[in-house]
Amino acid sequence: MRRFKELVKGPGSQFENSVHLESRRSQLSVLFARVSPASFQGKSVLEIGCGHGHLGAELEKLGARVISVDGRRESIQQVQKKFPGRQAYVCDACSPEMERFGPVDIVFAFGLLYHLPEPAKFLASCSRIADVLLLETVVIDVLEPELVWIKEGLFYDQSIHGKGCRPSPSWVERELRANGYSQIVDLCAEEERWQEMVAPAYTWRIAGSGSGKRYGEPGYRRMWLASKGERPLVNGKIVL
Numbered sequence: 001m002r003r004f005k006e007l008v009k010g011p012g013s014q015f016e017n018s019v020h021l022e023s024r025r026s027q028l029s030v031l032f033a034r035v036s037p038a039s040f041q042g043k044s045v046l047e048i049g050c051g052h053g054h055l056g057a058e059l060e061k062l063g064a065r066v067i068s069v070d071g072r073r074e075s076i077q078q079v080q081k082k083f084p085g086r087q088a089y090v091c092d093a094c095s096p097e098m099e100r101f102g103p104v105d106i107v108f109a110f111g112l113l114y115h116l117p118e119p120a121k122f123l124a125s126c127s128r129i130a131d132v133l134l135l136e137t138v139v140i141d142v143l144e145p146e147l148v149w150i151k152e153g154l155f156y157d158q159s160i161h162g163k164g165c166r167p168s169p170s171w172v173e174r175e176l177r178a179n180g181y182s183q184i185v186d187l188c189a190e191e192e193r194w195q196e197m198v199a200p201a202y203t204w205r206i207a208g209s210g211s212g213k214r215y216g217e218p219g220y221r222r223m224w225l226a227s228k229g230e231r232p233l234v235n236g237k238i239v240l
């Protein structure tokens, strides 16, 4: 599996190889198709599971004040090197320590939930840190609320615990509701018009095939905006 990873992602080019570049391009296309980029101006954002902090940098360009957190010291050292001036800290997303970074306007957690051994605990923390959560994760193609556990390799972009999970979309939405988010928007729901713009991982339809339950299976992904209180729509986009 390590050999496979190195062939696909390259051992020395962490977070800057073509796999990650393409992934970030798709993530940002989906996000900004539905959420107003201008509404990040002046917002405080806690970026959790930040990797080397590239997505946080995109939000900074829009005027957000970003604090970045990752469970790996090497990641945080890279954030500090690449983006001097960014507040960046080592912290396990599942630990109660996370909450000392709040309150902020927005929690931003892309590519993290499925690497966590305690995803429900993490979502509960997010709801105490901010009223708005932007969440992106790998999911399984299951209709009912379901979560499967996955053993992960200790690679730079995987679980720091060697254990992750794969939730179904309805599991995520049930947990978000249970944590007090009243507006939950599946930002991938208009996928048809994005066929040309984003990776297929975002343009699939939930069909209940059961796919994605095993480590290494091609990942389906999903992205949500969860908010306590209704965010307004202006010119068809959600304003944060």
Ligand SMILES: C[S@@+](CC[C@H](N)C(=O)[O-])C[C@H]1O[C@@H](n2cnc3c(N)ncnc32)[C@H](O)[C@@H]1O
Binding pocket: 024, 048, 049, 050, 051, 052, 055, 069, 070, 071, 072, 075, 091, 092, 093, 094, 109, 110, 111, 112, 115, 116, 156, 157, 158, 159, 160, 161
């Ligand atoms: C797939 S990468 C996502 C990076 C970036 N957010 C993105 O979407 O491009 C997952 C990141 O989560 C971090 N991570 C894994 N488990 C974590 C945990 N328990 N607490 C905090 N960060 C964790 C990894 O070190 C890695 O940087």
